Amino acid sequence: MTSATVRKNPYIRNPYIVGPPISEPELFFGRRKKFDFIEDNLRQGAQVILFYGQRRIGKSTVLKQIPNFVGQNDFVFVQFDLQNKSQLPLSRVLDSLGQAIINQLQLWSDHSKLPTVTELKTNPTLFYESFLPKVYQELGYKKLVLLLDEFDVLSSDNPASSKESSVNTFFPYLQSLIEQDQRLFIITFIGRQLDDMPKLLGLFKGAPSQKVGLLSERNATELITEPAKGSLTYDSEAIDAILALASGHPYFTQVLCHALFSQARTEQKWQVTCDDVTRIVDDAIEIGEGGLTWFRDGLPIPERVIFSAVAEAQKKAERK
Ligand SMILES: Nc1ncnc2c1ncn2[C@@H]1O[C@H](COP(=O)(O)OP(=O)(O)OP(=O)(O)O)[C@@H](O)[C@H]1O
Numbered sequence: 001m002t003s004a005t006v007r008k009n010p011y012i013r014n015p016y017i018v019g020p021p022i023s024e025p026e027l028f029f030g031r032r033k034k035f036d037f038i039e040d041n042l043r044q045g046a047q048v049i050l051f052y053g054q055r056r057i058g059k060s061t062v063l064k065q066i067p068n069f070v071g072q073n074d075f076v077f078v079q080f081d082l083q084n085k086s087q088l089p090l091s092r093v094l095d096s097l098g099q100a101i102i103n104q105l106q107l108w109s110d111h112s113k114l115p116t117v118t119e120l121k122t123n124p125t126l127f128y129e130s131f132l133p134k135v136y137q138e139l140g141y142k143k144l145v146l147l148l149d150e151f152d153v154l155s156s157d158n159p160a161s162s163k164e165s166s167v168n169t170f171f172p173y174l175q176s177l178i179e180q181d182q183r184l185f186i187i188t189f190i191g192r193q194l195d196d197m198p199k200l201l202g203l204f205k206g207a208p209s210q211k212v213g214l215l216s217e218r219n220a221t222e223l224i225t226e227p228a229k230g231s232l233t234y235d236s237e238a239i240d241a242i243l244a245l246a247s248g249h250p251y252f253t254q255v256l257c258h259a260l261f262s263q264a265r266t267e268q269k270w271q272v273t274c275d276d277v278t279r280i281v282d283d284a285i286e287i288g289e290g291g292l293t294w295f296r297d298g299l300p301i302p303e304r305v306i307f308s309a310v311a312e313a314q315k316k317a318e319r320k
């Protein structure tokens, strides 16, 4: 199909993704140095690696892409999201983690090698004394790396924690697990500043850590232009305007481009100008509404820059 036929199709799918983490490698931009950092540290035997960053900056996306970019020959990865697990007892969290390991690594057709929740409740050490060795036997020389998302949810630094929940038990458990089991590696993703989490830092003292931050200008430009290549083209002033508005924040860049694509499809006008960008700012804020409520609830300073940039762009548009 030619670009012209692609564009005329009223159902042409908007290629910009607003909301869920990105699993497709071709729609994922930047962050390549993060994978070098991970690979180097894993190879040097660092058992815990911490990543942290503000809401919607792309932490879960990095997590999902790790298996695509880090040494598949030597490591196997299991993704595990701790969201909604803070009120569960430790035995249930371990059960759910065990099931994730079996399912994602496609180890056994049944789950009989995993101790039951009742057994784990009476004796949580069964998880690493009985279950994990059976997993390692299947893996041969490959190392098991757990990718733990929303790690801060289970921290006792979290004010919402209750005594019975795994909040007070999971981290110390994990710490002793790591100490006793040299074959286990964990990479954690934390939605807060590490300074706000003194207990967590205390437990994993010395663990290498890195912030997930804004995309570089080059990567943000790729995120703008690549997904819609063949249908939408951007004037260089339009690219500059998006870069200025979103400051390389991947979520806001996607929000703006999503709105621009919708506008192009409605108007059948596939060359994006700087004016188009200022025209869609309101729409973009609406699309991002779900993602913007948390934003207003008080975020660190750098993120507010985007709001001021949006306000500034609007003022400029009004002056015209
Ligand atoms: N590297 C990337 N390339 C392209 N788009 C990205 C990238 N990282 C993030 N995004 C965009 O940002 C959105 C949010 O990403 P993600 O869910 O990974 O962030 P998060 O930091 O895990 O958010 P939360 O704090 O809400 O869990 C994605 O839907 C996507 O639109």
Ligand SMILES: [Mg+2]
Residues within 6 Å of the ligand: 059, 060, 061, 149
């Ligand atoms: Mg996330």
